[in-house]
Amino acid sequence: MxxxxxxxxxxxxxxxxxxxxxxxxxxxxxxxxxxxxxxxxxxxxxxxxxxxxxxxxxxxxxxxxxxxxxxxxxxxxxxxxRFEHDEIYYNTKSGIESPADLIGRKVGLRSYTFTPGVWARGILHDAYGVNSRDVTWVLYGDEHVSEYKAPDNVIPALPDSDMVADLLSGKIDAAIRPGKVNSSDIKPLIPNADEAAQDYFLQTGIYxxxxxxxxxxxxxxxxxxxxxxxxxxxxxxxxxxxxxxxxxxxxxxxxxxxxxxxxxxxxxxxxxxxxxxxxxxxxxxxxxxxxxxxxxxxxxxxxxxxx
The missing domain is CATH 3.40.190.10 (Periplasmic binding protein-like II)
Structure with missing residues:
Protein backbone atom coordinates (compact mmCIF):
# COMPACT_ATOMS: atom_id res chain seq x y z
CA MET A 1 0.00 0.00 0.00
CA ARG A 82 -14.09 19.96 -27.19
CA PHE A 83 -14.90 22.22 -30.10
CA GLU A 84 -16.77 25.31 -28.87
CA HIS A 85 -18.59 26.70 -31.92
CA ASP A 86 -21.92 25.29 -30.73
CA GLU A 87 -22.01 27.13 -27.39
CA ILE A 88 -23.89 30.30 -28.44
CA TYR A 89 -27.66 30.53 -28.93
CA TYR A 90 -29.77 33.52 -29.94
CA ASN A 91 -33.39 34.60 -30.03
CA THR A 92 -34.53 34.73 -33.66
CA LYS A 93 -36.85 37.63 -32.77
CA SER A 94 -33.87 39.78 -31.77
CA GLY A 95 -33.01 40.75 -35.34
CA ILE A 96 -29.67 38.94 -35.15
CA GLU A 97 -28.75 37.30 -38.43
CA SER A 98 -25.05 36.55 -38.01
CA PRO A 99 -22.39 36.50 -35.27
CA ALA A 100 -21.34 40.05 -36.21
CA ASP A 101 -24.79 41.23 -35.10
CA LEU A 102 -23.86 40.54 -31.47
CA ILE A 103 -22.04 43.89 -31.41
CA GLY A 104 -24.01 46.22 -29.15
CA ARG A 105 -26.19 43.38 -27.83
CA LYS A 106 -26.67 41.68 -24.47
CA VAL A 107 -25.41 38.12 -24.14
CA GLY A 108 -26.06 35.99 -21.06
CA LEU A 109 -23.69 33.49 -19.48
CA ARG A 110 -23.10 31.80 -16.15
CA SER A 111 -19.86 33.64 -15.33
CA TYR A 112 -17.41 35.75 -17.27
CA THR A 113 -14.38 33.61 -16.47
CA PHE A 114 -15.85 30.20 -17.26
CA THR A 115 -13.81 28.42 -19.90
CA PRO A 116 -16.48 27.76 -22.58
CA GLY A 117 -17.27 31.47 -22.54
CA VAL A 118 -13.61 32.43 -22.99
CA TRP A 119 -13.29 30.08 -25.95
CA ALA A 120 -16.60 31.22 -27.48
CA ARG A 121 -15.65 34.91 -27.21
CA GLY A 122 -12.20 34.16 -28.61
CA ILE A 123 -13.67 32.34 -31.59
CA LEU A 124 -16.16 35.17 -32.15
CA HIS A 125 -13.22 37.59 -32.26
CA ASP A 126 -10.91 35.43 -34.38
CA ALA A 127 -13.39 34.08 -36.91
CA TYR A 128 -16.18 36.65 -36.97
CA GLY A 129 -14.62 39.97 -35.94
CA VAL A 130 -16.64 40.44 -32.74
CA ASN A 131 -14.58 42.16 -30.04
CA SER A 132 -15.71 41.12 -26.56
CA ARG A 133 -15.58 44.77 -25.46
CA ASP A 134 -18.33 45.59 -27.94
CA VAL A 135 -20.83 43.25 -26.29
CA THR A 136 -22.59 43.59 -22.92
CA TRP A 137 -22.17 40.33 -21.01
CA VAL A 138 -24.92 39.58 -18.49
CA LEU A 139 -23.93 37.24 -15.63
CA TYR A 140 -26.34 34.75 -14.06
CA GLY A 141 -23.85 33.46 -11.48
CA ASP A 142 -20.62 34.48 -9.81
CA GLU A 143 -16.97 33.73 -10.41
CA HIS A 144 -15.06 30.82 -8.87
CA VAL A 145 -12.22 33.20 -7.97
CA SER A 146 -14.05 35.61 -5.69
CA GLU A 147 -11.39 38.34 -5.93
CA TYR A 148 -11.79 38.68 -9.70
CA LYS A 149 -13.21 41.97 -11.01
CA ALA A 150 -14.74 41.83 -14.50
CA PRO A 151 -14.50 44.56 -17.16
CA ASP A 152 -17.06 47.37 -17.18
CA ASN A 153 -19.10 45.80 -19.99
CA VAL A 154 -19.90 42.82 -17.76
CA ILE A 155 -23.03 43.33 -15.67
CA PRO A 156 -25.04 41.14 -13.27
CA ALA A 157 -28.49 39.93 -14.20
CA LEU A 158 -31.33 41.17 -12.02
CA PRO A 159 -31.80 39.20 -8.77
CA ASP A 160 -33.67 35.89 -9.22
CA SER A 161 -33.41 36.16 -13.01
CA ASP A 162 -33.33 33.02 -15.13
CA MET A 163 -31.13 32.97 -18.22
CA VAL A 164 -33.49 30.89 -20.35
CA ALA A 165 -36.52 32.99 -19.38
CA ASP A 166 -34.62 36.20 -20.18
CA LEU A 167 -33.50 34.80 -23.52
CA LEU A 168 -37.06 33.85 -24.43
CA SER A 169 -38.46 37.21 -23.34
CA GLY A 170 -35.82 39.24 -25.18
CA LYS A 171 -34.21 40.75 -22.07
CA ILE A 172 -31.01 39.30 -23.48
CA ASP A 173 -30.42 38.70 -27.18
CA ALA A 174 -28.21 35.61 -26.97
CA ALA A 175 -26.57 33.32 -24.42
CA ILE A 176 -23.59 31.02 -24.01
CA ARG A 177 -24.66 27.60 -22.73
CA PRO A 178 -28.16 28.64 -21.66
CA GLY A 179 -29.22 25.07 -20.98
CA LYS A 180 -32.18 23.25 -22.44
CA VAL A 181 -34.63 25.54 -24.24
CA ASN A 182 -37.89 24.22 -25.64
CA SER A 183 -38.65 26.92 -28.17
CA SER A 184 -38.26 27.22 -31.92
CA ASP A 185 -37.34 30.88 -31.33
CA ILE A 186 -33.95 29.91 -29.89
CA LYS A 187 -31.36 28.65 -32.36
CA PRO A 188 -27.58 28.15 -32.56
CA LEU A 189 -25.83 31.35 -33.59
CA ILE A 190 -23.24 29.62 -35.77
CA PRO A 191 -24.91 27.45 -38.43
CA ASN A 192 -23.41 24.03 -39.10
CA ALA A 193 -21.34 24.48 -35.95
CA ASP A 194 -19.58 21.10 -36.18
CA GLU A 195 -18.40 21.81 -39.71
CA ALA A 196 -17.38 25.36 -38.78
CA ALA A 197 -15.39 24.04 -35.81
CA GLN A 198 -13.57 21.49 -37.94
CA ASP A 199 -12.73 24.18 -40.51
CA TYR A 200 -11.44 26.44 -37.71
CA PHE A 201 -9.20 23.63 -36.45
CA LEU A 202 -7.88 22.85 -39.94
CA GLN A 203 -7.14 26.55 -40.55
CA THR A 204 -5.61 27.39 -37.16
CA GLY A 205 -4.53 24.14 -35.50
CA ILE A 206 -6.48 25.23 -32.41
CA TYR A 207 -8.24 22.40 -30.55
Whole structure:
Protein backbone atom coordinates (compact mmCIF):
# COMPACT_ATOMS: atom_id res chain seq x y z
CA MET A 1 0.00 0.00 0.00
CA UNK A 2 1.46 3.39 -0.98
CA UNK A 3 2.42 5.69 1.88
CA UNK A 4 0.88 8.81 0.31
CA UNK A 5 -2.90 9.10 -0.17
CA UNK A 6 -4.23 12.03 -2.18
CA UNK A 7 -7.82 13.26 -2.05
CA UNK A 8 -8.64 13.63 -5.75
CA UNK A 9 -11.66 15.27 -7.41
CA UNK A 10 -12.25 14.50 -11.08
CA UNK A 11 -14.85 13.19 -13.48
CA UNK A 12 -14.81 9.52 -14.43
CA UNK A 13 -14.10 9.95 -18.14
CA UNK A 14 -13.08 6.96 -20.24
CA UNK A 15 -9.42 7.93 -19.81
CA UNK A 16 -9.57 8.75 -16.07
CA UNK A 17 -11.76 5.82 -15.01
CA UNK A 18 -8.71 3.46 -14.84
CA UNK A 19 -7.21 5.76 -12.18
CA UNK A 20 -10.46 5.87 -10.23
CA UNK A 21 -11.15 2.13 -10.26
CA UNK A 22 -7.50 1.23 -9.58
CA UNK A 23 -6.77 -0.43 -12.91
CA UNK A 24 -3.95 2.12 -13.22
CA UNK A 25 -2.18 2.48 -9.88
CA UNK A 26 1.10 3.56 -8.36
CA UNK A 27 3.42 2.07 -5.77
CA UNK A 28 3.97 5.57 -4.40
CA UNK A 29 0.55 7.27 -4.54
CA UNK A 30 -2.95 6.17 -3.59
CA UNK A 31 -5.58 8.29 -5.34
CA UNK A 32 -8.67 8.54 -3.13
CA UNK A 33 -11.50 9.52 -5.45
CA UNK A 34 -13.86 12.17 -4.09
CA UNK A 35 -17.08 12.22 -6.18
CA UNK A 36 -18.13 15.80 -6.97
CA UNK A 37 -21.06 16.64 -9.20
CA UNK A 38 -21.23 18.89 -11.03
CA UNK A 39 -17.46 19.10 -11.35
CA UNK A 40 -17.33 22.95 -11.43
CA UNK A 41 -18.20 22.73 -7.73
CA UNK A 42 -14.76 21.21 -7.21
CA UNK A 43 -13.08 24.07 -9.10
CA UNK A 44 -14.74 26.57 -6.78
CA UNK A 45 -13.82 24.62 -3.64
CA UNK A 46 -10.25 24.19 -4.80
CA UNK A 47 -9.51 27.83 -5.63
CA UNK A 48 -11.34 29.12 -2.54
CA UNK A 49 -10.35 26.59 0.07
CA UNK A 50 -7.80 24.10 -1.34
CA UNK A 51 -10.20 21.32 -0.36
CA UNK A 52 -8.49 18.59 -2.37
CA UNK A 53 -4.92 17.45 -2.90
CA UNK A 54 -5.46 16.97 -6.64
CA UNK A 55 -8.35 18.36 -8.66
CA UNK A 56 -9.63 18.69 -12.17
CA UNK A 57 -9.66 22.39 -13.04
CA UNK A 58 -11.13 24.55 -15.79
CA UNK A 59 -8.35 26.28 -17.66
CA UNK A 60 -9.55 29.88 -17.35
CA UNK A 61 -10.32 29.38 -13.66
CA UNK A 62 -6.74 28.18 -13.28
CA UNK A 63 -5.27 31.23 -14.99
CA UNK A 64 -7.51 33.56 -12.99
CA UNK A 65 -6.55 31.74 -9.79
CA UNK A 66 -2.83 32.18 -10.55
CA UNK A 67 -3.36 35.89 -11.18
CA UNK A 68 -4.75 36.05 -7.62
CA UNK A 69 -1.91 33.99 -6.13
CA UNK A 70 -3.81 30.80 -5.37
CA UNK A 71 -1.45 28.05 -4.23
CA UNK A 72 -2.01 25.44 -6.94
CA UNK A 73 -0.01 24.27 -9.95
CA UNK A 74 -1.22 22.31 -12.97
CA UNK A 75 0.32 19.38 -14.77
CA UNK A 76 -0.50 19.09 -18.49
CA UNK A 77 -2.97 16.20 -18.49
CA UNK A 78 -5.80 17.83 -20.43
CA UNK A 79 -8.68 15.65 -19.39
CA UNK A 80 -11.46 17.50 -21.19
CA UNK A 81 -11.54 19.34 -24.49
CA ARG A 82 -14.09 19.96 -27.19
CA PHE A 83 -14.90 22.22 -30.10
CA GLU A 84 -16.77 25.31 -28.87
CA HIS A 85 -18.59 26.70 -31.92
CA ASP A 86 -21.92 25.29 -30.73
CA GLU A 87 -22.01 27.13 -27.39
CA ILE A 88 -23.89 30.30 -28.44
CA TYR A 89 -27.66 30.53 -28.93
CA TYR A 90 -29.77 33.52 -29.94
CA ASN A 91 -33.39 34.60 -30.03
CA THR A 92 -34.53 34.73 -33.66
CA LYS A 93 -36.85 37.63 -32.77
CA SER A 94 -33.87 39.78 -31.77
CA GLY A 95 -33.01 40.75 -35.34
CA ILE A 96 -29.67 38.94 -35.15
CA GLU A 97 -28.75 37.30 -38.43
CA SER A 98 -25.05 36.55 -38.01
CA PRO A 99 -22.39 36.50 -35.27
CA ALA A 100 -21.34 40.05 -36.21
CA ASP A 101 -24.79 41.23 -35.10
CA LEU A 102 -23.86 40.54 -31.47
CA ILE A 103 -22.04 43.89 -31.41
CA GLY A 104 -24.01 46.22 -29.15
CA ARG A 105 -26.19 43.38 -27.83
CA LYS A 106 -26.67 41.68 -24.47
CA VAL A 107 -25.41 38.12 -24.14
CA GLY A 108 -26.06 35.99 -21.06
CA LEU A 109 -23.69 33.49 -19.48
CA ARG A 110 -23.10 31.80 -16.15
CA SER A 111 -19.86 33.64 -15.33
CA TYR A 112 -17.41 35.75 -17.27
CA THR A 113 -14.38 33.61 -16.47
CA PHE A 114 -15.85 30.20 -17.26
CA THR A 115 -13.81 28.42 -19.90
CA PRO A 116 -16.48 27.76 -22.58
CA GLY A 117 -17.27 31.47 -22.54
CA VAL A 118 -13.61 32.43 -22.99
CA TRP A 119 -13.29 30.08 -25.95
CA ALA A 120 -16.60 31.22 -27.48
CA ARG A 121 -15.65 34.91 -27.21
CA GLY A 122 -12.20 34.16 -28.61
CA ILE A 123 -13.67 32.34 -31.59
CA LEU A 124 -16.16 35.17 -32.15
CA HIS A 125 -13.22 37.59 -32.26
CA ASP A 126 -10.91 35.43 -34.38
CA ALA A 127 -13.39 34.08 -36.91
CA TYR A 128 -16.18 36.65 -36.97
CA GLY A 129 -14.62 39.97 -35.94
CA VAL A 130 -16.64 40.44 -32.74
CA ASN A 131 -14.58 42.16 -30.04
CA SER A 132 -15.71 41.12 -26.56
CA ARG A 133 -15.58 44.77 -25.46
CA ASP A 134 -18.33 45.59 -27.94
CA VAL A 135 -20.83 43.25 -26.29
CA THR A 136 -22.59 43.59 -22.92
CA TRP A 137 -22.17 40.33 -21.01
CA VAL A 138 -24.92 39.58 -18.49
CA LEU A 139 -23.93 37.24 -15.63
CA TYR A 140 -26.34 34.75 -14.06
CA GLY A 141 -23.85 33.46 -11.48
CA ASP A 142 -20.62 34.48 -9.81
CA GLU A 143 -16.97 33.73 -10.41
CA HIS A 144 -15.06 30.82 -8.87
CA VAL A 145 -12.22 33.20 -7.97
CA SER A 146 -14.05 35.61 -5.69
CA GLU A 147 -11.39 38.34 -5.93
CA TYR A 148 -11.79 38.68 -9.70
CA LYS A 149 -13.21 41.97 -11.01
CA ALA A 150 -14.74 41.83 -14.50
CA PRO A 151 -14.50 44.56 -17.16
CA ASP A 152 -17.06 47.37 -17.18
CA ASN A 153 -19.10 45.80 -19.99
CA VAL A 154 -19.90 42.82 -17.76
CA ILE A 155 -23.03 43.33 -15.67
CA PRO A 156 -25.04 41.14 -13.27
CA ALA A 157 -28.49 39.93 -14.20
CA LEU A 158 -31.33 41.17 -12.02
CA PRO A 159 -31.80 39.20 -8.77
CA ASP A 160 -33.67 35.89 -9.22
CA SER A 161 -33.41 36.16 -13.01
CA ASP A 162 -33.33 33.02 -15.13
CA MET A 163 -31.13 32.97 -18.22
CA VAL A 164 -33.49 30.89 -20.35
CA ALA A 165 -36.52 32.99 -19.38
CA ASP A 166 -34.62 36.20 -20.18
CA LEU A 167 -33.50 34.80 -23.52
CA LEU A 168 -37.06 33.85 -24.43
CA SER A 169 -38.46 37.21 -23.34
CA GLY A 170 -35.82 39.24 -25.18
CA LYS A 171 -34.21 40.75 -22.07
CA ILE A 172 -31.01 39.30 -23.48
CA ASP A 173 -30.42 38.70 -27.18
CA ALA A 174 -28.21 35.61 -26.97
CA ALA A 175 -26.57 33.32 -24.42
CA ILE A 176 -23.59 31.02 -24.01
CA ARG A 177 -24.66 27.60 -22.73
CA PRO A 178 -28.16 28.64 -21.66
CA GLY A 179 -29.22 25.07 -20.98
CA LYS A 180 -32.18 23.25 -22.44
CA VAL A 181 -34.63 25.54 -24.24
CA ASN A 182 -37.89 24.22 -25.64
CA SER A 183 -38.65 26.92 -28.17
CA SER A 184 -38.26 27.22 -31.92
CA ASP A 185 -37.34 30.88 -31.33
CA ILE A 186 -33.95 29.91 -29.89
CA LYS A 187 -31.36 28.65 -32.36
CA PRO A 188 -27.58 28.15 -32.56
CA LEU A 189 -25.83 31.35 -33.59
CA ILE A 190 -23.24 29.62 -35.77
CA PRO A 191 -24.91 27.45 -38.43
CA ASN A 192 -23.41 24.03 -39.10
CA ALA A 193 -21.34 24.48 -35.95
CA ASP A 194 -19.58 21.10 -36.18
CA GLU A 195 -18.40 21.81 -39.71
CA ALA A 196 -17.38 25.36 -38.78
CA ALA A 197 -15.39 24.04 -35.81
CA GLN A 198 -13.57 21.49 -37.94
CA ASP A 199 -12.73 24.18 -40.51
CA TYR A 200 -11.44 26.44 -37.71
CA PHE A 201 -9.20 23.63 -36.45
CA LEU A 202 -7.88 22.85 -39.94
CA GLN A 203 -7.14 26.55 -40.55
CA THR A 204 -5.61 27.39 -37.16
CA GLY A 205 -4.53 24.14 -35.50
CA ILE A 206 -6.48 25.23 -32.41
CA TYR A 207 -8.24 22.40 -30.55
CA UNK A 208 -9.88 23.99 -27.48
CA UNK A 209 -8.70 22.72 -24.09
CA UNK A 210 -11.26 22.84 -21.28
CA UNK A 211 -9.78 21.17 -18.19
CA UNK A 212 -6.38 20.22 -16.80
CA UNK A 213 -5.36 18.79 -13.41
CA UNK A 214 -3.92 20.78 -10.50
CA UNK A 215 -2.06 19.94 -7.30
CA UNK A 216 -1.69 21.91 -4.09
CA UNK A 217 1.66 23.70 -3.98
CA UNK A 218 2.19 22.57 -0.40
CA UNK A 219 2.29 18.94 -1.58
CA UNK A 220 4.61 19.71 -4.48
CA UNK A 221 7.06 21.39 -2.10
CA UNK A 222 7.05 18.43 0.29
CA UNK A 223 7.07 15.76 -2.42
CA UNK A 224 8.55 17.18 -5.64
CA UNK A 225 8.23 13.82 -7.40
CA UNK A 226 4.41 13.84 -7.23
CA UNK A 227 3.90 15.69 -10.52
CA UNK A 228 5.90 13.15 -12.55
CA UNK A 229 4.12 10.23 -10.88
CA UNK A 230 0.66 11.72 -11.43
CA UNK A 231 1.38 12.60 -15.04
CA UNK A 232 2.64 9.10 -15.70
CA UNK A 233 -0.55 7.65 -14.21
CA UNK A 234 -2.78 9.89 -16.31
CA UNK A 235 -0.85 9.02 -19.47
CA UNK A 236 -1.21 5.32 -18.70
CA UNK A 237 -4.94 5.73 -18.19
CA UNK A 238 -5.28 7.51 -21.50
CA UNK A 239 -3.21 4.90 -23.35
CA UNK A 240 -5.44 2.12 -22.03
CA UNK A 241 -8.52 4.06 -23.11
CA UNK A 242 -7.23 4.69 -26.64
CA UNK A 243 -6.54 0.97 -27.05
CA UNK A 244 -10.06 0.25 -25.85
CA UNK A 245 -11.49 2.65 -28.46
CA UNK A 246 -9.60 0.77 -31.17
CA UNK A 247 -10.80 -2.68 -30.14
CA UNK A 248 -14.20 -2.45 -28.42
CA UNK A 249 -17.45 -3.10 -30.26
CA UNK A 250 -19.82 -1.62 -27.67
CA UNK A 251 -18.76 2.02 -27.40
CA UNK A 252 -21.18 4.34 -25.62
CA UNK A 253 -22.06 7.78 -27.00
CA UNK A 254 -19.16 9.54 -25.26
CA UNK A 255 -16.68 6.96 -26.48
CA UNK A 256 -18.06 7.25 -30.00
CA UNK A 257 -17.65 11.04 -29.89
CA UNK A 258 -14.00 10.72 -28.84
CA UNK A 259 -13.41 8.06 -31.49
CA UNK A 260 -14.84 10.35 -34.18
CA UNK A 261 -12.41 13.06 -33.12
CA UNK A 262 -9.57 10.80 -34.22
CA UNK A 263 -10.69 11.32 -37.80
CA UNK A 264 -10.15 15.08 -37.36
CA UNK A 265 -7.36 15.43 -34.81
CA UNK A 266 -5.34 12.31 -35.52
CA UNK A 267 -4.51 9.04 -33.70
CA UNK A 268 -4.47 10.74 -30.29
CA UNK A 269 -7.64 12.82 -29.82
CA UNK A 270 -6.59 13.69 -26.24
CA UNK A 271 -3.01 14.98 -26.55
CA UNK A 272 -1.25 15.76 -23.27
CA UNK A 273 1.83 17.90 -22.69
CA UNK A 274 2.72 21.48 -23.55
CA UNK A 275 4.56 21.06 -26.83
CA UNK A 276 1.87 19.07 -28.62
CA UNK A 277 -0.71 21.67 -27.56
CA UNK A 278 1.27 24.87 -27.95
CA UNK A 279 -0.96 26.51 -30.59
CA UNK A 280 -4.11 25.88 -28.58
CA UNK A 281 -2.48 26.97 -25.33
CA UNK A 282 -1.11 30.19 -26.80
CA UNK A 283 -4.44 31.08 -28.37
CA UNK A 284 -6.16 30.51 -25.04
CA UNK A 285 -3.64 32.61 -23.16
CA UNK A 286 -4.12 35.43 -25.68
CA UNK A 287 -7.90 35.21 -25.34
CA UNK A 288 -7.68 35.48 -21.55
CA UNK A 289 -5.54 38.63 -21.76
CA UNK A 290 -7.69 40.21 -24.49
CA UNK A 291 -10.87 39.57 -22.51
CA UNK A 292 -9.54 40.88 -19.19
CA UNK A 293 -9.49 37.56 -17.36
CA UNK A 294 -5.80 38.04 -16.49
CA UNK A 295 -3.75 41.26 -16.71
CA UNK A 296 -0.82 39.77 -18.63
CA UNK A 297 0.37 36.52 -20.15
CA UNK A 298 2.07 33.75 -18.24
CA UNK A 299 4.64 31.46 -19.82
CA UNK A 300 3.09 28.02 -19.93
CA UNK A 301 6.37 26.43 -18.85
CA UNK A 302 6.22 28.56 -15.69
CA UNK A 303 2.72 27.51 -14.67
CA UNK A 304 2.81 23.77 -15.45
CA UNK A 305 4.94 21.37 -13.48
CA UNK A 306 7.87 20.05 -15.57
CA UNK A 307 7.11 16.47 -16.58
Missing amino acids: PDLSLQTAMVSYGHTKPLIDGTVHSDRINLVHVPVSPIPTAFRRMVRGLEYDVSEMAMSTYLCALAHHKQITAFPAFVLR PISHAMVVKNELLKRHPWIADELYSMFKSGKERYLKYLDTANDLDSEDQAISRMKQIIGPDPLPYGIESNRKSLQAFMDFNVQQGIIPESFKWEDIFTPV
